[in-house]
Amino acid sequence: MLRSFLVAAGLALAFAAPAQADRLLIERAQASEAANLPARGQSMAEVEAKFGAPQQKLEPRGGQSAAWPVxxxxxxxxxxxxxxxxxxxxxxxxxxxxxxxxxxxANRG
Structure with missing residues (x-):
């Protein structure tokens, strides 16, 4: 009896965790859409004027060819x-x- 209860409780937790994670991910995606973020096409100067200096400017990547811009x-x-x-x-x-x-x-099969 106790073993059946533990198995049932374990299964309930196993299925509850992914549902919680999916809900949180959806909420973060919705927050991203509603957030005040830099828009595609804005220049570096426009972003810095509106949002201030970034905490960090990471090293640029790419630039090896025209197909791979910086x-x-x-x-x-x-x-x-x-x-x-x-x-x-x-x-x-x-x-x-x-x-x-x-x-x-995505499963690309």
Missing amino acids: IHRWVYPDFTVYFERERVVDTVLNKAAPQEQGPAP
């Missing part, structure tokens, strides 16, 4: 901005906690 990354407390040359190409919210995981990769 990508700059600026880290702010809540988000990271990705620039291709001098223009915003994407802005993403930073993880809320180190253990947070993003969405599972």
Whole structure:
């Protein structure tokens, strides 16, 4: 009887954790859409004028050829901005906690 209870409790926890993680990920995606973030196409100067200096400017990557333009990354407390040359190409919210995981990769079969 106790063993059946423990198995049932374990199964309930196993299925509850992914549902909680999915809900949190959806909430973060919705927050990202509603957040005041740099817009695609803004210049570095426009981003810095509106949001201030970033906490960190990471080393640029790419630039080996015209097919691989230089990508700059600026880290702010809540988000990271990705620039291709001098223009915003994407802005993403930073993880809320180190253990947070993003969405599972799409199954491309």
